[in-house]
Amino acid sequence: MPKTPKETALENRAHDGAKLFSPSTERNRDAIREVFVDVMPHDGRILEIGAGTGEHAVHLASALPGVEWLAGDPDETARASIAAWIADSGLANLSGPHAIDVTQDAWGVEELAPFAGVVSINMIHIAPFAAAKGLFAGAGRLLAPGGKLFLYGPFSRNGAHTAPSNEAFDASLKARDPRWGVRDLEGDIAPLAQENGLRLEKAVEMPANNFSVVFVKD
Ligand SMILES: C[S@@+](CC[C@H](N)C(=O)[O-])C[C@H]1O[C@@H](n2cnc3c(N)ncnc32)[C@H](O)[C@@H]1O
Numbered sequence: 001m002p003k004t005p006k007e008t009a010l011e012n013r014a015h016d017g018a019k020l021f022s023p024s025t026e027r028n029r030d031a032i033r034e035v036f037v038d039v040m041p042h043d044g045r046i047l048e049i050g051a052g053t054g055e056h057a058v059h060l061a062s063a064l065p066g067v068e069w070l071a072g073d074p075d076e077t078a079r080a081s082i083a084a085w086i087a088d089s090g091l092a093n094l095s096g097p098h099a100i101d102v103t104q105d106a107w108g109v110e111e112l113a114p115f116a117g118v119v120s121i122n123m124i125h126i127a128p129f130a131a132a133k134g135l136f137a138g139a140g141r142l143l144a145p146g147g148k149l150f151l152y153g154p155f156s157r158n159g160a161h162t163a164p165s166n167e168a169f170d171a172s173l174k175a176r177d178p179r180w181g182v183r184d185l186e187g188d189i190a191p192l193a194q195e196n197g198l199r200l201e202k203a204v205e206m207p208a209n210n211f212s213v214v215f216v217k218d
Pocket of ligand 1 (some may be wrong): 010022025049050051052053056073074075078100101102103120121122123126127131
């Protein structure tokens with residue numbers, strides 16, 4: 001398969017027509033799915049933000065047949081890939097792509113709320129902090145009481161990086177765009193949760209110094 005560079009992706013993704021293949025998703029999807037199935041609802045609607053290639057959507061929706069999965073991304077190339085993955089998956093419980101930019105006040109899916117879950121994988125450190133703010137504001141608005149927000153990615157904890165490789169990754173993100181960077185779970189993210197009626201339920205250590213982080217709407 002030919003390689004194509006992708007502007008927001010920090011990796012070279014192979015493609016087959018519109019369908020993109022993410023090497024990092026191939027590495028992390030099974031570990032994410034194991035935790036996700038354990039901690040997230042098994043019915044109702046789950047909204048995926050920054051779905052990228054669409055591979056996580058297929059992998060997770062196929063594991064949760066009782067869930068209605070909606071995949072969104074603001075990037076047109078990503079949406080074309082998501083559409084192709086959805087079409088090829090044949091999954092009846094997976095829909096999209098939705099053109100959702102979390103920095104906008106309206107996400108265009110309000111009529112489908114309340115959601116049982118919102119999920120965003122590897123997004124908030126590869127976007128300005130306004131994206132994290134918008135994500136929490138939207139989750140606070142659109143989640144049902146008891147609904148959950150699931151984040152996956154690298155986080156620093158109480159102001160300290162959890163590994164030298166994450167510190168180097170943070171520096172490389174900031175060199176690319178000074179508005180990007182590894183977020184601090186306690187310093188940056190916990191206040192956003194509190195402002196929007198969400199409570200940190202669990203932070204699960206994942207391979208390669210990442211975390212799965214679960215918030216619940218009270
Ligand atoms: C590094 S990619 C991760 C994609 C996928 N979740 C994965 O793990 O392979 C980050 C994604 O977040 C999306 N994104 C960036 N800013 C966003 C925003 N303001 N609202 C929603 N999604 C955004 C990008 O378009 C991109 O597809």
